[in-house]
Amino acid sequence: MTILVILMFFLFLFMGIPISLVLGMTTILYFFTVGNTMLLESTPMRLFSGLDNFGLLAIPLFMLAGELMNGGGITSRLVRFAKVLFGHVRGGLAYVTVVANMFLASILGSANAQAAMMSKVMVPEMEREGYKKEFSSALTLASSIVAPIIPPSMIFIIYGTLSGTSIGGLFMAGIIPGILYGIGFISLIAFLGFKYNFPKHERASGADILKNTLNVLPALLVPFIIIFGILSGAFTATESAAVACLIAYLVGAFFYKELKVKKLPKILLNTVISTATVTFLIAMANIFGWMIAFEQIPQLLLNSMLSLSDSPIVFLLLVNLFLLLLGAVLDGIAALIILVPVFMPLLTAFQIDPIHFGVIICINLTIGLLTPPVGTGLFIVSSIAEVKFERLVRSTMPFLVMGILILFVITFWEDAVLWIPNLFNL
Template identity: 85%
Template sequence: MTILIVILFFVLLFMAIPISLVLGITTILYFFLVGNTTLLESTPMRLYSGLDNFGLLAIPLFMLAGELMNGGGITKRLVTFARVLFGHVRGGLAYVTVVANMFLASILGSANAQAAMMSKVMVPEMEKEGYNKEFSSALTLASSIVAPIIPPSMIFIIYGTLSGTSIGGLFMAGIIPGILYGIGFISLIAFIGYKYNFKKTTKATGREIFKSTLNVLPALLVPFIIIAGILSGAFTATESAAIASVVAYLVGALLYRELTFNKIPGILINTVIATATVTFLIAMANIFGWMIAFEQIPQAIVSAMTTLSDNPFVFLFLVNILLLLLGAVLDGIAALIILVPVFMPLLTAFEIDPIHFGVIICINLTIGLLTPPVGTGLFIVSSIAEVRFEKLVKSTMPFLIMGILILFVITYWEGAVLLIPNWLGL
């Protein structure tokens, strides 16, 4: 029966049916095949219970904060600030794309949302400066993968909820890996820039830097309040999302005066649509996970992996290879919800810290946004930037290789991930 489930799953997937529907259809057909009506009767309750978790409330709240910041002109000022600081060096606008993505990562927490937004903003700007369109699009897409790493992070919230791991600890654990990705991509740009002789632009004056800094300070209030509040224990990660939304509204409406009342309905509609998409996927993945648990697939995987090796380094290597392959064909959130219950029993056996493992699995599945054939980031940027899909894939390869190299550094350098959480006692 297990083989039949796998075949059915991939047939539906390659028919280009949305992944959330694939998960649900596969599960319901399985229940009919085994003839277990009790499972069918319990399915609605399982769908509801998969969403009945306080931690998941942070998802719509962070999405709302991101929409408010975008509508209130906060995003635009962060990009301008990055350009004033780094735009004058060789390949400056490419560096600005990476740095601006790191700023925005502390607000949005979603790589797909960030890739879509930055494709509209940075790709046309880089084209005006003479950059190749395919390179500009690939850089924008690759830089967006820091969004789920630097806090706040939607994928960390889901992992923490599924595994019972501290979401605040995961948020803090993502800071150093996010910086490492920024350094890695900047180093790659420097190499490509000198090889292809990227242009320089005029250096900003001291007055322009000062003015831009004053202009961006209110925008930086949102990530500062999120991190400071979690660190001080003033509020939880979920509560920080609500406070971030309030601050984003006040900054956009009262200080920048760009968040007008007319924009609010559109912001709320975008938030509801994005939230519904994610929560529907979580609900479907929950019943799919219930099905694979009923088939005892997790136990079979655990048994197979422990048979291969009892060395945690080998185990982590195998996990990374498995996740990289799955990330090429599965949506990251769906894969996370399916796989976390499979891997959690193994962490104790291999003495692996769940926060460290959470960062590994979340980064790995985020890299899936860059990998064909199902990498959603590729389709988003290809559509918005109007770049041929195959050309975008080719241009993304150097960034994908760099991303995988940094992933393995993070995998085997536990101290880089756990330094801040251990220091804060999380």
């Protein structure tokens, strides 16, 4: 019966049914095949309990903060600030794309949303400056994977909720890995810029730099308040999301004066739609995880892992390889929701810190945005930038290799992840 359910799961996926419905349909099918009607009677309660968590409140609040910052002109000022600072060096616009994505990561927290927005902004700009469209699109997509790493991060919120791990600790753990990814991509651009003689802008005047710096300071209030508030203990990660919404509204409406009342209905509608999509997926994944626990799959996986090796290093290596392959065929958030209940019992056995593991699994599945055949980021950027899918895949390869190398550095250099959380006892 279990084999039949697994086959139906993959059949539903290949039919193009949304992953949230696949999870729910597979679970209900399993309950019918085992003939346990008590499980069916308890399913509505399990759906509700999957969403009855205070930490999940941060998801709509951070989505709302991102929408408010976009509508209030904060996003465009961050991009302009990065351009003034780095536009004059060779390949400057490419550096701007990376730095702007690091700034925006503290606003959007979603790699797909960031890739879509930056494709509209940066790819045409880079093409006008003489960059190839394939390279511009690949760079924009690759740079967007820092969005779920630098706080605030929706994928960290989901992992923290599912695993019972401190969301504030996860936020702080993402800072150094996010910076490492920025440095890695900038180094790669420097090499490619020297090889292909990338163009450069004229240097901005001191007055222009000062003007843009002063103009962007209110925009930087949101990430600063989130990080400072969590580190100081003034509020939790969820409460910081509410504060971020308030600051984003005040800055956009009263300082930049671009956030008009007429924009609010669309901002709220976008927030509701995005939140409903994610929370429906979480609810369905909760009953799917219940089915996995009922079948004792975590225990079977633990015994299999222990039979191979009792070394944490070997375990993490196997997990990385497995997740990289899985990320190529399954959406990152869906995979995260399915796998966290499976992997959590293994962390105790291998004595692995759940915050460290959370950063590893979240980065790993985010890299899946760059990998065919199901990398959603590839389809989004290919469509928006109007570049052929196969050419985009080829141009993304150097960034994908760099992303995997940094992933392994983070995996086996634990202090790069845990130094800040340990410093503040998070």
